[in-house]
Amino acid sequence: xxxxxxxxxxxxxxxxxxxxxxxxxxxxxxxxxxxxxxxxxxxxxxxxxxxxxxxxxxxxxxxxxxxxxxxxxxxxxxxxxxxxxxxxxxxxxxxxxxxxxxxxxxxxxxxxxxxxxxxxxxxxxxxxxxxxxxxxxxxxxxxxxxxxxxxxxxxxxxxxxxxxxxxxxxxxxxxxxxxxxxxxxxxxxxxxxxxxxxxxxxxxxxxxxxxxx
Amino acid sequence: xxxxxxxxxxxxxxxxxxxxxxxxxxxxxxxxxxxxxxxxxxxxxxxxxxxxxxxxxxxxxxxxxxxxxxxxxxxxxxxxxxxxxxxxxxxxxxxxxxxxxxxxxxxxxxxxxxxxxxxxxxxxxxxxxxxxxxxxxxxxxxxxxxxxxxxxxxxxxxxxxxxxxxxxxxxxxxxxxxxxxxxxxxxxxxxxxxxxxxxxxxxxxxxxxxxxxxxxxxxxxxxxxxxxxxxxxxxxxxxxxxxxxxxxxxxxxxxxxxxxxxxxxxxxxxxxxxxxxxxxxxxxxxxxxxxxxxxxxxxxxxxxxxxxxxxxxxxxxxxxxxxxxxxxxxxxxxxxxxxxxxxxxxxxxxxxxxxxxxxxxxxxxxxxxxxxxxxxxxxxxxxxxxxxxxxxxxxxxxxxxxxxxxxxxxxxxxxxxxxxxxxxxxxxxxxxxxxxxxxxxxxxxxxxxxxxxxxxxxxxxxxxxxxxxxxxxxxxxxxxxxxxxxxxxxxxxxxxxxxxxxxxxxxxxxxxxxxxxxxxxxxxxxxxxxxxxxxxxxxxxxxxxxxxxxxxx
Numbered sequence: 001x002x003x004x005x006x007x008x009x010x011x012x013x014x015x016x017x018x019x020x021x022x023x024x025x026x027x028x029x030x031x032x033x034x035x036x037x038x039x040x041x042x043x044x045x046x047x048x049x050x051x052x053x054x055x056x057x058x059x060x061x062x063x064x065x066x067x068x069x070x071x072x073x074x075x076x077x078x079x080x081x082x083x084x085x086x087x088x089x090x091x092x093x094x095x096x097x098x099x100x101x102x103x104x105x106x107x108x109x110x111x112x113x114x115x116x117x118x119x120x121x122x123x124x125x126x127x128x129x130x131x132x133x134x135x136x137x138x139x140x141x142x143x144x145x146x147x148x149x150x151x152x153x154x155x156x157x158x159x160x161x162x163x164x165x166x167x168x169x170x171x172x173x174x175x176x177x178x179x180x181x182x183x184x185x186x187x188x189x190x191x192x193x194x195x196x197x198x199x200x201x202x203x204x205x206x207x208x209x210x211x212x213x
Numbered sequence: 214x215x216x217x218x219x220x221x222x223x224x225x226x227x228x229x230x231x232x233x234x235x236x237x238x239x240x241x242x243x244x245x246x247x248x249x250x251x252x253x254x255x256x257x258x259x260x261x262x263x264x265x266x267x268x269x270x271x272x273x274x275x276x277x278x279x280x281x282x283x284x285x286x287x288x289x290x291x292x293x294x295x296x297x298x299x300x301x302x303x304x305x306x307x308x309x310x311x312x313x314x315x316x317x318x319x320x321x322x323x324x325x326x327x328x329x330x331x332x333x334x335x336x337x338x339x340x341x342x343x344x345x346x347x348x349x350x351x352x353x354x355x356x357x358x359x360x361x362x363x364x365x366x367x368x369x370x371x372x373x374x375x376x377x378x379x380x381x382x383x384x385x386x387x388x389x390x391x392x393x394x395x396x397x398x399x400x401x402x403x404x405x406x407x408x409x410x411x412x413x414x415x416x417x418x419x420x421x422x423x424x425x426x427x428x429x430x431x432x433x434x435x436x437x438x439x440x441x442x443x444x445x446x447x448x449x450x451x452x453x454x455x456x457x458x459x460x461x462x463x464x465x466x467x468x469x470x471x472x473x474x475x476x477x478x479x480x481x482x483x484x485x486x487x488x489x490x491x492x493x494x495x496x497x498x499x500x501x502x503x504x505x506x507x508x509x510x511x512x513x514x515x516x517x518x519x520x521x522x523x524x525x526x527x528x529x530x531x532x533x534x535x536x537x538x539x540x541x542x543x544x545x546x547x548x549x550x551x552x553x554x555x556x557x558x559x560x561x562x563x564x565x566x567x568x569x570x571x572x573x574x575x576x577x578x579x580x581x582x583x584x585x586x587x588x589x590x591x592x593x594x595x596x597x598x599x600x601x602x603x604x605x606x607x608x609x610x611x612x613x614x615x616x617x618x619x620x621x622x623x624x625x626x627x628x629x630x631x632x633x634x635x636x637x638x639x640x641x642x643x644x645x646x647x648x649x650x651x652x653x654x655x656x657x658x659x660x661x662x663x664x665x666x667x668x669x670x671x672x673x674x675x676x677x678x679x680x681x682x683x684x685x686x687x688x689x690x691x692x693x694x695x696x697x698x699x700x701x702x703x704x705x706x707x708x709x710x711x712x713x714x715x716x717x718x719x720x721x722x723x724x725x726x727x728x729x730x731x732x733x734x735x736x737x738x739x740x741x742x743x744x745x746x747x748x749x750x751x752x753x754x755x756x757x758x759x760x761x762x763x764x765x766x
Contacts, residue, residue: 056593075664075665091681147666
């Protein structure tokens with residue numbers, strides 16, 4: 001099937017199982033929310049899907065994206081986009097170069113593609129700016145533009161709204177989910193905030209601790 | 214999943230271990246064998262205790278040991294106390310000249326200050342002392358080793374301050390300090406009870422390196438140490454550089470003794486560490502809030518040590534350009550640059566060798582350190598800092614002559630390559646130590662972000678990590694250059710006297726009468742590394758002038 005499929009995922013660290021074996025399906029354009037107490041392994045689950053799991057963890061289960069077995073593919077070839085609580089814009093690159101960093105387009109179209117992406121996000125003319133001079137909301141949007149520039153086939157959101165204030169949070173949430181829906185991306189969102197889950201509008205999975213710690 | 218995780222080292226780390234560990238362990242083995250009169254290359258095939266008998270029969274040996282231990286512990290403990298106390302009240306800046314300056318250059322400058330005919334005596338004469346001629350007292354190379362201890366303090370205090378400032382960024386020291394102050398502890402007491410123990414835990418290995426160096430210094434000792442008895446390191450050096458080949462064996466026995474003394478001293482230091490930690494904890498539990506004056510007093514002495522260091526460098530500059538300077542004038546009546554200009558052809562060779570060696574060795578060391586740390590990232594495991602610091606804890610005199618014998622056996626001795634390799638043994642650990650903290654502090658999520666954008670690990674290294682770490686990389690390179698430029702024993706032994714740098718020239722001439730030439734050499738010894746430090750600090754600011762997030766590394 002198309003979309004993101006997780007089968008019997010189970011993670012453990014130092015002999016402790018983080019959560020009961022977990023299975024879910026996220027169809028293209030849908031958003032699944034993962035909730036649970038701190039330390040339940042929410043971020044580790046995203047790292048498992050994206051291929052960034054620290055060596056201390058051991059994992060079992062399967063992850064499929066558009067019928068490709070992700071666990072057999074290097075992280076940089078999985079086409080899984082990531083968004084964190086911090087924007088993590090590369091501090092040595094301009095706003096435009098950060099977006100271009102993600103682009104897969106041919107050389108001569110890059111500048112045009114960057115300009116177009118910024119214009120769509122209401123950030124026209126921001127390409128030469130230093131990311132450190134942008135507001136928090138602007139940086140968050142640039143970070144999403146960079147992620148989408150790499151043409152991901154799924155999107156993993158690790159509490160990306162956590163550091164924004166209430167008003168910005170609502171705007172940015174809509175911005176993210178609109179763009180993801182328009183591109184028909186399966187989205188997995190990790191959050192503590194029920195309002196985020198409501199905005200995502202999809203299934204909600206609660207991580208329950210596997211072994212007692 | 215990945216079975217490479219089970220391997221202990223990857224190729225980059227294995228190369229570094231082979232390049233550093235190979236000669237170090239080989240040199241130790243040869244030294245050990247030679248100390249028992251086994252060195253087939255020189256026809257010594259019958260192991261015996263004769264070298265040890267000659268060493269133990271040396272008249273001044275007990276005095277040498279006393280001097281070595283006294284200077285080593287006093288210099289290390291005082292440097293540490295002064296550095297910590299100064300950090301309790303201030304964050305000294307502009308230490309680069311003292312960090313860049315080789316031990317030997319600072320020692321030459323300090324001798325110009327404290328000698329009977331030195332700057333301090335001149336400044337106080339005749340109005341305070343009544344001297345119209347230099348007094349006949351031994352202020353340089355005194356029997357107690359006070360001037361040697363002072364020299365070590367002047368060099369190591371700024372080093373520990375710099376290491377401490379970097380370590381203070383690794384934990385929330387400022388917030389903890391505010392909390393302690395809110396609980397009624399004065400700034401100095403709060404620092405001693407709350408900050409200092411955590412800080413010490415993070416600078417422990419550099420402190421061990423300072424102790425090992427202070428116990429076995431050769432370059433500083435050649436200028437500031439007494440000669441009868443001399444520190445153990447100079448006793449070993451005298452035998453190892455003697456024209457009589459039979460002296461080599463007791464020299465290697467002295468080298469092994471130096472090694473044992475260093476190991477024993479490190480063990481004792483660990484015990485003192487434990488006792489001091491227990492005393493601080495008891496003090497913290499007692500709730501006593503007084504005693505801040507002691508920290509304040511020591512901080513004052515720390516500031517004085519820094520001032521003495523800068524004054525030593527100033528003395529080099531003044532003496533290098535002074536036209537006649539009769540005692541007791543406090544300032545030379547006139548200056549000239551013609552005598553300096555006349556020396557330029559003579560300095561060109563050593564300067565060229567210093568630059569070539571420093572740039573080459575720092576480049577190789579930086580490449581090895583980057584390879585090592587990148588391998589850590591990919592393997593997901595970190596090397597213990599002790600493994601990389603270990604070569605710095607070995608006294609140089611304890612194994613470098615063994616390395617030289619190995620080089621000679623492979624017909625490398627006296628070559629530029631051999632000297633460069635010998636420098637690398639000491640440059641790599643310092644470069645690695647300078648780079649490791651900022652490298653490991655880089656947010657892992659940058660790497661994940663790059664991977665999720667479809668960028669390979671190699672491209673991530675080239676396009677994300679190295680550019681973001683440009684400042685720390687430049688600084689590590691400058692540190693590597695400075696360490697190379699300061700090497701005396703490694704250059705002397707591996708070069709077989711045929712490779713001459715500013716530092717070997719400075720020490721060869723230090724005992725001679727030409728103060729101006731000595732000053733000029735000391736000055737150029739400092740100037741070359743300092744120029745690189747300045748460039749290393751300026752580079753990220755220039756490249757990232759328009760990137761606020763990266764302007765201050």
